[in-house]
Amino acid sequence: MLLKLRVASETELCRKEVSVMTTDFTAVTDEAIQIRHYLHQHPEVSDQEVATSAYLRDRLRTLGYRIITPAKLKTGVVAELGHGHPVVALRSDIDALPIHEATGLAYASVNPGVMHACGHDFHMASLLGAAQALKDADFAGTIRLIFQPAEETHVGAQEVMESGGAEGIDAIIGFHNKPDLAAGEVGILEGGLMAAVDQFKVILHGKGTHAAKPELGRDPIVALTSLVNSLQTIVSRNVDPQAVVVLSVTHISGGNTWNVIPETASFEGTVRSFSTAGRKLAKQRFMEVVKAGAATFDVTPEIEWIKGPDVVNNDDQLTPLVAETTAKFARVVRPVPSTTGEDFAYFSQRIPSVFAFVGSHGTSDWHHPDLKLDDQALTTGIKFFYYNALNLLAKLR
Numbered sequence: 283m284l285l286k287l288r289v290a291s292e293t294e295l296c297r298k299e300v301s302v303m304t305t306d307f308t309a310v311t312d313e314a315i316q317i318r319h320y321l322h323q324h325p326e327v328s329d330q331e332v333a334t335s336a337y338l339r340d341r342l343r344t345l346g347y348r349i350i351t352p353a354k355l356k357t358g359v360v361a362e363l364g365h366g367h368p369v370v371a372l373r374s375d376i377d378a379l380p381i382h383e384a385t386g387l388a389y390a391s392v393n394p395g396v397m398h399a400c401g402h403d404f405h406m407a408s409l410l411g412a413a414q415a416l417k418d419a420d421f422a423g424t425i426r427l428i429f430q431p432a433e434e435t436h437v438g439a440q441e442v443m444e445s446g447g448a449e450g451i452d453a454i455i456g457f458h459n460k461p462d463l464a465a466g467e468v469g470i471l472e473g474g475l476m477a478a479v480d481q482f483k484v485i486l487h488g489k490g491t492h493a494a495k496p497e498l499g500r501d502p503i504v505a506l507t508s509l510v511n512s513l514q515t516i517v518s519r520n521v522d523p524q525a526v527v528v529l530s531v532t533h534i535s536g537g538n539t540w541n542v543i544p545e546t547a548s549f550e551g552t553v554r555s556f557s558t559a560g561r562k563l564a565k566q567r568f569m570e571v572v573k574a575g576a577a578t579f580d581v582t583p584e585i586e587w588i589k590g591p592d593v594v595n596n597d598d599q600l601t602p603l604v605a606e607t608t609a610k611f612a613r614v615v616r617p618v619p620s621t622t623g624e625d626f627a628y629f630s631q632r633i634p635s636v637f638a639f640v641g642s643h644g645t646s647d648w649h650h651p652d653l654k655l656d657d658q659a660l661t662t663g664i665k666f667f668y669y670n671a672l673n674l675l676a677k678l679r
């Protein structure tokens with residue numbers, strides 16, 4: 283996608299330097315830490331972020347933002363500051379996970395079985411911190427804040443787009459905290475940063491019988507075990523060794539006792555990929571292997587293929603701009619693309635965008651019940667949104 287870019291004049295650059303000097307990020311960070319602790323304590327799962335949305339709305343109203351959340355969007359908040367084009371959107375996700383927290387933190391979740399174990403509280407606090415700093419900034423154009431629901435279920439970005447919440451945006455940026463990066467580090471990469479996600483579910487229909495009389499049935503268990511092994515050859519034997527594709531079978535089920543061969547057995551799992559060709563090949567071979575394997579064992583496969591988000595693809599023109607700006611307040615590193623997925627991809631497929639990894643110096647990885655993040659890392663998250671918003675508004679004018 284072609285973007286109209288303009289080189290900032292020296293005067294503008296000078297003004298930005300002044301802005302760098304006068305914005306008190308220590309005070310903003312201190313407040314963002316309190317906000318994160320509150321949000322961490324009150325997590326809500328995907329598409330049920332009612333109290334979280336109310337909290338964000340109140341805070342943004344107090345800061346002087348216009349709340350423009352489309353009526354169709356049940357949870358999440360869209361807000362704006364400024365007028366006219368360009369419109370630069372800043373995105374944070376807001377949902378938590380159905381995980382029982384085991385951090386022992388003073389501000390641990392008070393909602394049993396629900397935890398901000400992916401650090402979306404870190405994203406919200408960063409964006410609210412940036413919102414606070416931006417309300418006093420000097421800029422032309424519009425800053426739109428998108429607090430998106432349901433990232434974990436990969437439907438929230440689509441909900442925002444279908445509701446009209448992403449109309450008229452010239453550029454959008456976002457980030458995910460990265461526990462294995464240090465506080466003050468930001469990972470930025472042109473092109474594919476996070477993988478395309480597909481999900482599969484297969485039920486093998488056979489014929490149940492007495493365990494001692496297998497010749498009278500059609501055993502789905504033997505078929506399933508063979509298929510799970512055969513599917514591993516797609517990545518090892520079919521996919522280009524230079525390409526990255528992952529295929530994992532993560533759940534198998536069949537039978538309920540020792541002396542009965544069941545009627546059915548099932549399995550499910552996921553495919554991750556970074557190219558259209560790799561994604562297409564993996565799906566095609568999956569179908570062939572399952573159908574042929576099932577035929578070999580005389581069982582009938584019922585296959586469900588659920589297409590998830592595409593690759594999170596960083597725009598060629600915007601990414602160097604974001605990297606240059608970010609290098610002024612953080613250590614920019616080149617991250618290894620992640621085989622995890624992100625529904626920010628739905629934005630990045632339609633709108634010029636940059637998605638980054640902001641170091642959060644965590645104690646474990648995403649989705650772990652013991653994940654603790656470094657509060658001091660919030661400063662970098664706040665600055666990432668603040669400086670890149672202002673710089674992109676100046677450049678896209």
Ligand SMILES: [Zn+2]
Nearest residue numbers: 400434648649
């Ligand atoms: Zn997650």
Ligand SMILES: [Zn+2]
Nearest residue numbers: 400401402458
């Ligand atoms: Zn996440």
